[in-house]
Structure formats: C-alpha cells, structure tokens
Amino acid sequence: MHKLRDWSHFLRDMVKLTGQMMALAWRALPLCFVIQLGLELLQGGIPLASAWLSKGIFDALGQGLHGQPFARLLPTLIFLLATQTVVFVLGQTIAPLNRFVSSELDRGLTLQIRETLFRKISGLVGISYFEDPEFYNKMELASSRAQFAPSQALQILGTLIQQGMTLLSFVGTLLAFNPLLALSISIAILPEIIVQLKFSRQRFGIAMLNSPRARRASYYGRLLSWTMFAKELRLFNLGEYFLRKFLDMTREIQHNEREQQKRELRWQGGLTLLGSLVSSAAFVVVISSAFSGRISLGDVVLYTSAVSSVQSALSILINTMAHTNDSVLFFRLYTDILKLEQPLAISTQTQPVPPLSKGITLRNISFRYSEQHPWILQNVNLFLPAGKCLALVGLNGAGKTTLVKLLTRLYDPTEGEILWDGIDIRTFDPQGFRYHLSTIFQDFARYELTAHENIALGGIEQIEATDKIEQAALKAGIHERIKALPDGYQTILSRWMAEEKKAGADLSGGEWQKLALARMLMRESDFLILDEPSAALDAQAEHELYCHFREMMRDRTSLLITHRFSTIRMADSIAVIEQGQISEYGTHDELLALSGTYAQLYTTQAEKYSLHGAPSPEPKSREREKRTETETTERERVNANRKPASPGDAQRANSLQ
Template identity: 55%
Template sequence: MFLQVKKKAKIRRWISSKQDTVKAMGQMSVLALRAQPLCFFALMLLQCLQGVFPLATAWVMKTLFDLLGQSLQGHVSPVLMQHLWVVLAIQALVLVCSGIISPASQYFNAELTRKLTMTMKCDIYRKINSIVGLAYFEDPEFHDTIQAASNSVQIGPLQALGTFTSLVQGTITLLSFLGVLIAFNPLLTGIIMFAVIPQLYVQFKLSNKRFDLVMMNSPEERRASYYSQILSLTQYIKELRLFNAGDYFLRKFIATTEEIYRGQRSEQLHALCWQLLLALLAGVVSTLAFIVVVMQTFSGWLSLGDVALYASAIASVQAALTNLVFALSRSNDSVLFFSQYTKLLSLEQPFAVSKTRRAVRPLTSGITLRDVSFRYSKQHSWVLRHINFFLPAHQCLALVGLNGSGKTTLVKLLTRLYDPTEGQILWDGIDIREFDPSELRRHMSAIFQDFSRYDLSVQENIGLGDRERIEDLNAIQKAAMKAGIHERVEALPRGYQSILSKWLAPRDEGIDFSGGEWQKLAVARMFMRDAEMLILDEPTAALDVESEYALYQHFKGLMQGHTCLLITHRFSTVRMADCIAVLENGCITEVGTHTELLAHGQTYAQFYTMQAESYKDV
C-alpha cells in the first residue's frame, strides 16, 4: 500500500513537472513574441516550410526512381519525359527554396535572439534595481539566483529559440512522414516510435543533472570570477606586486576552475556512455526497419520508387524523433534556467511596503528612534538593542563608537535599507514604514564610509547625487565647491568631462584620483541633492588633517538648515555637533554635549582623552 502511494506521488510530481515545462515554454514563447513579433512569426513560418521539405524531397525521389525504372524497361514516351521534367522542376524549386529559407531563418533567429536577450537583461536589471532593501544583496543564495538568471540570458534565448524551432520543424517532418510509414507497416512504425521512449527518459535525466551541476558550481564560478578580477583590475595591482601575491591568486583561480571542470568532465563522461547506448539502440531499430523494406522489395511488393520513399521515411522519422528528443531535452535545460529568471522576477520586497503610502512632509519636529532593536536573522545575535534617542530637526547629532558597535547598521535603518526587528523610527511622529522608501530617501543625502567610485566622468560622479540634474553643470560645480574639489577638477585637461578610470577611458585620457580626492567627490555627490537630512558616515576618513579641518569648518555653514547625523571615530570633529551619542555593543550608553560628556567622565571622556594623548605623543 505504501509503495503504491509513493508511486502515485512520484507520477503526480512527474506530471506536475511536465506541466511546468509546458507552461514555461509558453511563457518563453510569449516573451519572444513580445520582444520581436515580426521575426517570431516569420521564423515559425519558415520552420514549418522546412519541416515539409523532407517529404517533398522523398516524394520527388520516389517519382524519379519510378520514372527511371519505366525508362529502363523501354517504356519511354513524351508523357513520361514531360512527367520527368515536371519532377525535376519541383526538385529544383525545393532546393532553391531550401537554400533561401535556411539563411533567412538564421537571420530571423539571430535578430530575435538579440531582441530577446536585451528584453531579458532589462527585466533582470529592472528587478534588481527595484529591490528597496539590502537583505537580498547580503544573501549568497540571491547572488546564485542572479548568476543562474544571467546564465539563462546568455544561453537561454538562443537555446530556447533553437529548441522551439527544432520542435516545430521536427513535428511537421514527423507528422508528414508518419502517414507514409503507417500505410507501409503499422507494426514497424510502432517499434520505431516506442524505441524513442528510452532516449526521452535518459535525455531528461541528463538535462536535470546538467542543471544541478550548474547550480552547484554557481558559487565556484563567482569565486573564480572574483580571482580573475583581482589578477587584472588596477586597484589590486599595487599590493599584488608589493607582496608578490599574484601567484597565490593565480593558483586559487586555477584550483577553483579545475574543480569546476572536474564536475563538468564527470557529467559529460556519464552522458557520453548513455549516448553510446542510445546510438546502439537507434542503429538496431534502423537496421531492422531497412531489413523489412529490403525483404518487401525482394518479395515484389515494392517498386524502386517505393524503396526510396520508405527508406527516406524511416530515416526521416527516426531523425525527426531523435531531434525531437534532443529538442525536448534542451527545452528542459531552457526551462530549468528560465525558472531562475522567473524566480528572480517574482521575488517580493525584503520588507513590507505599505500600500497606503503617506506623503513625506518636510521635517519640522525631528526623528525619533523608539526602542529600536535589530538583528539580520533569528540565527544572528543582536546588532542593535533598545536604541532610544531624538534628533531634533535642523540640528546635528554625532554618533561615536568603536568599530563594530553598530553605527553603520543604524544608518541602514534610518535610510530604510533595513527595517527594525523591533521598535519604530518616526519622522515627525510617523513611522517611516508608512512612507514609500524611494520617496523617503529623496529627503535624505549621504556619504557612506564605503562610498562608490564610478568609472565615469567627474560630472557623472557628482551628478548621480541628483539624477534629474545630472546635466546641470552649474549645479554640479556648486556641489564640487562645497566639497572643496572644484579647483582640482578645473585643473584637469578635460575638466568635469574627465573620465576617472584607466580602464574605460580612451587611451591616455583616464584620470585616477587619490583616496582623499575620491572622498571629496563623494561629499560633492551628497551635496548635489538639496536634502533635509544629511548623513555623514566617516566623511573624512581618507583626508589628511589639514583637509579634514578645512572641510569641517566648511561644513558648519553648509549644515545650517539641515538635520544632520555625523558618524565618526575622530573625537576632534564631533564638537561641532549639537548633541553626541555614544554607541557601545549595540546600545546607546551616553547622550549629551561635548562638555557634558567630558564632565561625566565615562566612555566618551576616556576615548577623547586617549585620542588627545595620542596626538600629544606625536
């Protein structure tokens, strides 16, 4: 009884998987139709015609052999010659049409592949761009899904179209010859048809194994890609040469790649063994079929034309069946990879986004953190615990603490890259979860500790802070002046059009900034947006002491009218803040002004004294 239930469940799963395959093939067809409808219909029409050509050729050969047989027996007549010329004309027409249709099909297939690839790539990047939080991007499984979806874009469209066209052409060829074979010998036809079942089963099994191998190798593929970047990108070269570490990463790249190849080699060897067995089975069936045709001919049942027709029918049916099996196997490959594409597109947001979104009003009272706690998952320890503080509008709060105390995580919560696990963050008394995340972020601007360096022009690097004004050179220059980088940019040969890349710029035109200059550029990007709230996460970490002092003196005036959160480990810079909060082990332990906290004589005073003493020692 248990075995029967288990068998029924297995059958149901098999049926369900085939239904999913059919559904996915339909989705891919709709996607191709949406990408380029004219090419899609043209390609399908041409494949249908190509599917009929083998039968037309077989009929021509049968008629030709029959006419030649009559002529050899001395039955030459004007009518026979007229029939012969008609048959030859039909064969010429078939050959010409076949010669025209083949390159035309290749063109439409290539054009449709290009359009489909672009459509799928845009779908993937739109989806990635629409994800409002960071949770997915810090999950390795998400990157495996992106890798698999990207693979489906690289090989999927071409393979899916090739599969679909093969299915159409093979089905037309098969149906056109089946009637001929059934009329000749129904039993033989049945044997040929049933002989394909083992091939179908094996090919689907091999297809699933190929997909499993690709998914299993996905982390290794990313690791190998990372090692190749280390070996070739400019930012790594100095340390690789200084520490003579290039060979180390080359060995890691080789070892990782060879591990990938070992799995592929094993899978392909396994597939080869099965392919040889299937080829043997196909050869036996073909031989049996041809023996039947030959025996019928010697018995006087068939003419030479019939032999040509039935031999062609046997070869064409078996070839069509084999091609259909391979096409179905490739369709399974395509469907499995396509499932990663649809899986990516169907991902929900990492946190709830309110459907009844409230408008974000200008900040008048301030931002309140009410008993905020956060951890990345239930398996992780708490990063922040019971955080409570109030940041008044148009004032500056400095957040200080040791590395790993949770300062940057707090920034992620304020910018709603994550939601608190517990507690609330209130914008003028309204929970920020009631706002559209993108709308909320339009009221904020920030420079992050790990700010981005874009291999683009200076204008683009700054203008990305306010994408709607990326062409407004006047606004970009003002932002650069606020950050103290304008004069440096003006001194460049191409000014704000200079490309900050040795990799993407035309030859000898790329510029490379120092770490401090890149940081000033990031500060300028922050100032591009006229935001109410400014978040500065270690904004001067890469600057020298003189530049840091000048920039902070400049900040005092620039921050007027803004609500500011300043995160730093340099206590010399926090005195400009209206209020200072000390974060230790994920908890707020002290809040007050610089003078008040020194008077308390606790953690802040100890850190400040230690840092001041270190400067004296220097």
C-alpha cells in the first residue's frame, strides 16, 4: 500500500512538472512548439503508412506469382511504389527539419531558464543561501541540467505521440489477427517499465552524489590552470599534488557512474533476452499461420512489422518515461530554487530611507547562523553618530565582519534591532537601503572586466559617466596606473578573458584594492564602511590613501575596521570587540588610559614601529578629540561594564599583527 501511494505521488508529480515544462516551452517559442508537435505527428504516421504500403506491394507480388497478369498489376505497383517513395522522402526530410526546430527551441528555452534562474538568484537580498553547500549542489545541477528539461520534455511528448500512434495502430492490427499475441507482447514489457523507472531515480541520486565532487574537481582544475594560482603552484611545486586531487575526485565520480551503468547493463541484458523470446514466439505464430494458409504473404510482412513495431514502440515509450522522470527530477531542482523565499524578512509596506542626520544605533544585537551554531555576537549595543567616524578593533574572529554583514543587511540579527535615525532598517526596502551605503570588504571582488566597468559597478546607473569614473580613480590613487594600461580604461583586467587581438592586463594586490576603493567612491552615500581598506597597500600608497580617507570621511558617517593604529587614530571614537561583545569604547587616549585590551594591542604595535625605526602614528588634532554627549554616555556605559585586562591580552595582541 505504501509503495502504491509512492507511485501515485510520483505519477502525479511527473504529470504536473511535465505540464509546467510544456507551458514554459510554449511561452518561450510558441511557433516552434506548434511546428515541432506537427512534425512529430507526421513522423508518427510514417511507419504505419510504410507498413501498409509494403503489405500492398507484397500482396500484388503474391497475386502475380499466382497467375495474375503483370499488366493489370503494373498501375497498382507503380502507385504503391511512388507513394512509398514519397513517404520515404517525407520521412528523410522531416528528420533534419525536426532537429533544427528542436535546436531552436533548445536555444530559446536555455536562455529563458538561465535568465529566470539567475534573476531569482541575484534577487535574493541576503546571502545565507550562498553559505549553504546544499544550495550550491542544487544550483549547479539546476543551471547545468534543468535548462534542457523543457525541450527534452517536448521531444518526449513528440516521441509519445509518435510511438503512441505507432503502438495504437499496430496493436489494433495484431488484435485483429491474434488478441492473445497482442496481450502477451504488452504484458512482457511490464518488467522493463519497473526497472527503467527505478534506474531513473538511481541516476538522479548519482547526479546528486557526484555534484559536490564535481565542484571540487572543477576547483582543482582551476588551481592547475588559472593565472592567479600559477606562481604559488610552481614555487611550492604543487602541480602534482593538485593533479592527484583532481584525478582522485574525477575517478570517484566516474566510479559511481560506472557502477550505475553496470547495474543497468546487467538488467538490460535480461530484459533484451525476454524481449527476444517474446518476439521469436510471435514470429513463429505468424509464420505458422502463413503455412496453414490463413494469411497472405503481405499479411506476413504486415504482422511481422507489427510485432517488431509494437515491441520497439513499447520499449521507446518506456525509455521515454524514464527520461521524462530524469527531466522531471532535475526540473524540480529548478522550480525549488524559484520557490525559495527571501532569506530576509521584507516588509510589505516599506518606507523611504531618509538621509542620515542623527546616527545608527545597534540595540541589544545578538546573532548566530542557526540554533545549532554558537553565538557570534551577543548583546551588542553601539551608537554611530551621524557625520562621525567609528573605528572597530578586535582580534580575528571577534565578530567584526559579521557586524558589517548586519549593518549592510546581508543578514538580519537573531535578536535586537539596528536603527537608522531611530527607524528599524528592516522596514526599508533592502536595495533602497543599500543605495545609502558604500562598502569595501577585505575580500572584495576582482571583476575580470574592463577597468572602466570595475569602477562603474559601484554606481551602475552612472556607467557612462566617464568623468565621474575617472574622478573616483583619481581619489583612490589608481588613475595613472589605469591610463598606462594597453587600452586605458577599456583594458580587460584579465589575461584569459581578453578579447582576440586585445591584450589583457592584471593588477597587483594593492592596485586591485585601490580599484575597489574607486568603485566604492562612485556612490555619494550616507554611510561608509571600510573593512581593512589598506591591507594590501605599501607604505607610500597607504599614506596617500589616508590623505584621501580624511577628505572622504569628512562630515560623513563611517565605520572603519583595521588592524593599523595609524588609521584607527583618524576615527572620532573607537570600539573594541571581544568574543562577540563590545568591551571598550572611547577615544584613543581614553582607551590607553584604561590599560585594557586596546592599550595592549596598541603597545604591541607601537613597539614594532619603534623596532623598525618607523615613527609612531601622529597624534590626533583637537578638532577630532571633540566628543558628543551621546558618545560620552556610550563610552561610560561600555567601559563601566568591561572586564579588566587579563595577563593573556598581550599575547593575544600579537595575533592582530
């Protein structure tokens, strides 16, 4: 009973999803859809027409052998042979035309499915799905396999029409000749139905099993062949290691596929033997009927053709059902992704984002990825005054980048709220809210596009504003380097993505970082977030960048995350985050006076400056030392609750370097 219910659900799902695939094909290219169905109908009628014409020809020949004058048979033979020729030519013409129409439909469907899929994926306002490996497995199979499902379903529908017509017509012929024979042939095919559908599910299971392995094999292939890995690959002699990894993973994939094909081969051999026995028995029945004089020579041709055609049609129909199941299973991955809910709660009545005039408040913020994960942030309370710069300091893994993800609303806090001038940011449209932010992450993107595009992506609506793009490059200190490239701003920043006869170029780590800063500067936003903005820069470039920072952050709300205290001292206030909590808050001098974690970190870095003969970071101007009443209150509250510095702080401070 349980298995019967499973089969019922399976058939219902298959019919439903096949209908969705048909509807998608109709919406994509309705004319091709109709033409292909018409061609499939024509192809389905050709075998029956050919069989009946052959019967007529052989009957005429039989009459001639029995004394019928050839002159009387000639017109009939000429008509039958001419018609047979027309049917043959029609069959040969329809096949390539059908392939062309099918390919055209494939192209249209592939474009539509990929557009819909990538539009859905790019429209997800949060990033939680992208940190789930199971989502990547589904997305990879959906993008690589599901795109062909609707066109395959249409071909399958055409095959069903073709073979269904063939089956019905020839089964009718066999029923008229010998009902028991027709029934025996039909029943003998049942084992193949069960086996093929079972194999279909197994093939899908193998595809899901191999998906993460295929992704890893692809990654190892990139390690062996991409420019960005070429230097270390050779310096550390890693070629053989990654090649072995690639081969091991590929062999594992092939082993899984091979074992599945072996299982299918063993069963297929038995099913073929069964079909051959049934076919042979049917031929014996037909031939014995001819010898007994019950049927003519033409009937022998017709009935033997009918037996072969019924078996062939049934076998094709069963394989078609199995491939329909394959297509349905992969298409379901596509529909599952389309049905994904937004990872963030989006208000149905969003309100416009006002210009930031008071500040950003983090109230009782706690965050973890799920109930099974530990807390990353706990009870964080912080205020970023409008027009001021706050530096966030902490050891690696303290929760700094997670805090940035919450401020940019890539995630929502598990508990607490983030207020923009007193308004919960969850009431804003996420895209509209992010327009008021400019962010550079430590792991910023390196787009293998032109230098012009790399900068313009920070304000895509101004992609044609060449002057603004160059101005952003000037502020970031990358303009002269771009001008020196082979095609200036139109140079593709990639060796292997470059167009034919056009040289691509690559940049150093520091130059890529400047490019990312230029991209950030394309947007006149209310809130700047800089996560390790100078990590890849040399001392001179860092000094130039700091000058730009001072200008860039003037009267703008900004959050600065860095390990370099020469940069930290540019901030109006400093917050120290430890183990997901704010432990210290104040100005540079106030935090030094506390002799806590900040003082330990600063002292350790200052000693390294002195050791290398470099000057200590210059003191902050009096203007930058002015504190608002709100900042003072926040500082007193945090520092009153802070833990005293432990003896291990100095040791932990070294990890900041």
